[in-house]
Amino acid sequence: MLNQPILMQTAAEADKSPADEHPARLTSRPLIIIEPGKSQIAARIKDLWTHRELLYFLTWRDVKVKYKQTLLGAAWAILQPVLMMVVFSLFFGRLGIFDSNSIPYPLFVLTGLVPWTFFASAVTTSSNSMVGSAHLITKIYFPRLLVPAGAVAASLVDLIVAFIPLIAMMLYYQVNLSWHILMLPPVVLLTTLFALAIGTWMSALNVKYRDVRFALPFVIQVWIFVSSVIVPPGVIPLRWRWILLLNPMSAIIESYRSALLGLPFHWPALGLAAAVTLVALLYSVFSFHRVEKTFADII
Amino acid sequence: MSSIISVENVAKKYRIGELRGTYSTLRESLAEAIRSPFRRLRKKEEPSQFVWAIKDVSFEVKEGDVVGIIGRNGAGKSTMLKMLSRVTEPTQGRIKLCGRVGSLLEVGTGFHPELTGRENITLYGVILGMGRKEISRKFDEIVSFAEVEKFIDTPVKHYSSGMYLRLAFAVAAHLEPEILMVDEVLAVGDARFQRKCLDKMQDVGKQGHTILFVSHSMSAITRLCPRAILLDQGRVLSDGPSHQVASEYLREGLGATATREWPDISKAPGNEIVRLIAVRVRAEDGEVHDIMDIRKPIAIEMEFVVLQGGHELTPNYHFFNEHGVHVFVAGDNDPEWYNRPRPKGHFVSTAWIPGNLLAEGTMMVGAAVTTREPEKIHFFVRESVAFQVIDSVDGGSVRGGYGGHIPGVVRPMLKWETKYSSAQSETLPGVAEVTQ
Numbered sequence: 001m002l003n004q005p006i007l008m009q010t011a012a013e014a015d016k017s018p019a020d021e022h023p024a025r026l027t028s029r030p031l032i033i034i035e036p037g038k039s040q041i042a043a044r045i046k047d048l049w050t051h052r053e054l055l056y057f058l059t060w061r062d063v064k065v066k067y068k069q070t071l072l073g074a075a076w077a078i079l080q081p082v083l084m085m086v087v088f089s090l091f092f093g094r095l096g097i098f099d100s101n102s103i104p105y106p107l108f109v110l111t112g113l114v115p116w117t118f119f120a121s122a123v124t125t126s127s128n129s130m131v132g133s134a135h136l137i138t139k140i141y142f143p144r145l146l147v148p149a150g151a152v153a154a155s156l157v158d159l160i161v162a163f164i165p166l167i168a169m170m171l172y173y174q175v176n177l178s179w180h181i182l183m184l185p186p187v188v189l190l191t192t193l194f195a196l197a198i199g200t201w202m203s204a205l206n207v208k209y210r211d212v213r214f215a216l217p218f219v220i221q222v223w224i225f226v227s228s229v230i231v232p233p234g235v236i237p238l239r240w241r242w243i244l245l246l247n248p249m250s251a252i253i254e255s256y257r258s259a260l261l262g263l264p265f266h267w268p269a270l271g272l273a274a275a276v277t278l279v280a281l282l283y284s285v286f287s288f289h290r291v292e293k294t295f296a297d298i299i
Numbered sequence: 300m301s302s303i304i305s306v307e308n309v310a311k312k313y314r315i316g317e318l319r320g321t322y323s324t325l326r327e328s329l330a331e332a333i334r335s336p337f338r339r340l341r342k343k344e345e346p347s348q349f350v351w352a353i354k355d356v357s358f359e360v361k362e363g364d365v366v367g368i369i370g371r372n373g374a375g376k377s378t379m380l381k382m383l384s385r386v387t388e389p390t391q392g393r394i395k396l397c398g399r400v401g402s403l404l405e406v407g408t409g410f411h412p413e414l415t416g417r418e419n420i421t422l423y424g425v426i427l428g429m430g431r432k433e434i435s436r437k438f439d440e441i442v443s444f445a446e447v448e449k450f451i452d453t454p455v456k457h458y459s460s461g462m463y464l465r466l467a468f469a470v471a472a473h474l475e476p477e478i479l480m481v482d483e484v485l486a487v488g489d490a491r492f493q494r495k496c497l498d499k500m501q502d503v504g505k506q507g508h509t510i511l512f513v514s515h516s517m518s519a520i521t522r523l524c525p526r527a528i529l530l531d532q533g534r535v536l537s538d539g540p541s542h543q544v545a546s547e548y549l550r551e552g553l554g555a556t557a558t559r560e561w562p563d564i565s566k567a568p569g570n571e572i573v574r575l576i577a578v579r580v581r582a583e584d585g586e587v588h589d590i591m592d593i594r595k596p597i598a599i600e601m602e603f604v605v606l607q608g609g610h611e612l613t614p615n616y617h618f619f620n621e622h623g624v625h626v627f628v629a630g631d632n633d634p635e636w637y638n639r640p641r642p643k644g645h646f647v648s649t650a651w652i653p654g655n656l657l658a659e660g661t662m663m664v665g666a667a668v669t670t671r672e673p674e675k676i677h678f679f680v681r682e683s684v685a686f687q688v689i690d691s692v693d694g695g696s697v698r699g700g701y702g703g704h705i706p707g708v709v710r711p712m713l714k715w716e717t718k719y720s721s722a723q724s725e726t727l728p729g730v731a732e733v734t735q
Contacts, residue, residue, distance in 0.1 A: 030398065032395070033393065033394070035394075057426075061411055061422055069413070136408060139386060139408040141402075142428075294388075
């Protein structure tokens with residue numbers, strides 16, 4: 001008897017209920033069907049769309065909270081790449097070991113550090129975002145993809161702030177802008193998508209394997225050396241340069257320099273980076289969705 | 300009319316054992332992958348690695364229903380709500396929801412301590428599924444409901460816990476979803492705020508919204524929900540009018556019911572002088588009931604047999620509430636038998652508890668027969684029968700229309716008198732001078 005749906009309300013009670021006064025109300029509402037294993041892509045995308053305001057507010061929250069109770073506040077977004085630039089310029093620039101392709105080394109390294117700082121912070125914060133939002137994930141439903149996406153978007157705000165010292169440096173070195181600057185927004189978009197791909201993938205992995213939290217900072221520290229941030233690609237011996245091609249970040253960072261300083265673009269490398277990003281993003285979003293429903297149980 | 304919530308044969312399996320509670324590491328997973336063929340073999344041997352938190356649960360809820368979900372800890376209440384609010388997915392079965400779902404699972408989950416009250420209202424509202432326009436429209440209402448006007452621009456980490464919870468409830472209460480799920484949030488705040496929350500919930504119910512209210516407080520459920528679903532070990536044990544379900548819950552929880560009989564006289568409590576046959580709780584109409592209206596008198600009936608005549612015997616009852624408080628003792632003072640030896644034979648002694656005396660809640664009855672002089676206890680069954688006193692908001696009891704918790708072990712309806720004098724009265728010396 002317990003397996004049967006039990007209908008308790010009598011006919012008389014049902015007649016009184018308000019839905020009968022507004023017969024259209026029930027049909028105009030969303031019908032949600034919860035079944036194990038079922039997940040239609042279309043329904044997921046629709047779900048993301050209905051929760052689009054949440055992305056904005058999660059980003060807004062992360063931005064607001066990030067520099068709360070700090071003395072310098074958002075100035076940290078400027079200080080981090082600038083201080084790194086000073087350190088690298090003192091060590092490598094003074095020694096003159098790198099031929100930075102006729103660009104002054106401080107400018108070379110800052111044009112790399114600004115996007116790199118964004119990428120590193122976006123990947124780090126988004127990979128920890130799912131675990132950090134455990135209290136929300138185990139209590140309230142919303143598309144979980146918004147959590148790492150919000151973390152990436154919050155880092156994007158820092159990137160915009162970090163352009164201030166970069167513009168100052170460009171004025172100091174009297175860089176002439178060229179039409180190449182038009183490529184800056186697409187390159188920023190590509191960086192964001194690549195950070196989103198890595199961050200989303202890592203955030204899902206981190207839910208199950210907390211090893212990510214320890215391994216990722218190490219990986220990012222090493223990654224900077226093969227991403228043309230500090231070391232100009234021309235310095236690397238030709239037979240090793242294919243490693244840079246495999247790493248989308250190298251082409252992306254080089255493209256920032258091309259866009260900002262009016263240097264020629266390395267189109268094949270940028271195209272490959274875009275292709276790798278697309279594949280990584282599809283893989284990451286797909287694998288995230290596959291395990292999304294189990295997050296609340298294993299987090 | 301179709302149902303707004305329909306749950307069909309839903310089950311939820313959790314894995315228990317070594318992997319539960321701890322997170323797995325990559326190393327473990329790699330090691331497991333190597334061992335996997337053996338693992339699979341072992342799994343068959345150990346079916347106890349899994350536990351069914353919910354098993355074959357089906358029910359339907361119609362629009363505008365206010366349904367209570369009750370059960371002891373671990374009965375599957377929270378798992379059920381988590382599945383209904385899409386936080387976790389069922390292992391089997393199907394749930395259909397028709398409308399926007401608002402869940403109030405734990406107050407304040409969406410809050411960020413560093414943000415101000417104002418910012419948190421927006422953030423929490425959006426997390427719960429409100430639109431930005433909807434929030435700004437209801438903003439003032441939320442703030443005044445939560446009574447935090449003065450602190451609205453203070454980070455919530457500086458709030459008192461009461462303020463924090465009030466604000467969180469206020470946001471969720473103004474969500475106005477078609478389906479509202481509430482998980483015991485009313486245990487927070489002071490009595491006055493609890494009242495407000497209950498009133499708000501009742502309002503929401505009256506507007507035709509559907510409410511699922513999870514609680515293990517039977518009194519709160521019988522007060523708020525016309526219908527209740529009793530869960531036990533992941534299954535629906537009972538589903539129906541909450542008074543009926545309450546009685547089922549009582550039977551399950553205490554192992555005591557409104558009637559208890561000892562058919563075998565040789566094993567019945569007592570001695571060679573007197574033995575107990577039965578104890579029953581009857582309502583005014585003479586029917587045996589374990590759910591009693593607080594306003595109505597209750598009869599406690601004891602059936603016993605005197606095997607050896609000539610002893611003075613006093614039947615008496617001891618009443619204990621759910622907290623084990625010994626509320627009072629009632630000794631038989633029927634003048635016909637008071638202090639008189641009883642002959643051999645069959646007796647039925649009934650004590651009437653007047654209406655509007657007991658507080659709401661569970662009452663355990665201890666039944667005894669004693670002799671006063673020389674003092675002797677022939678038998679004393681401490682938990683013979685039990686019943687539940689319910690206090691609805693219909694009026695006619697101390698509660699009146701109040702929906703909140705009322706403390707106290709008894710709730711007598713007292714006679715109140717008021718003397719009134721108007722302020723201009725000459726009988727109040729000094730008033731004249733003050734008013735001039």
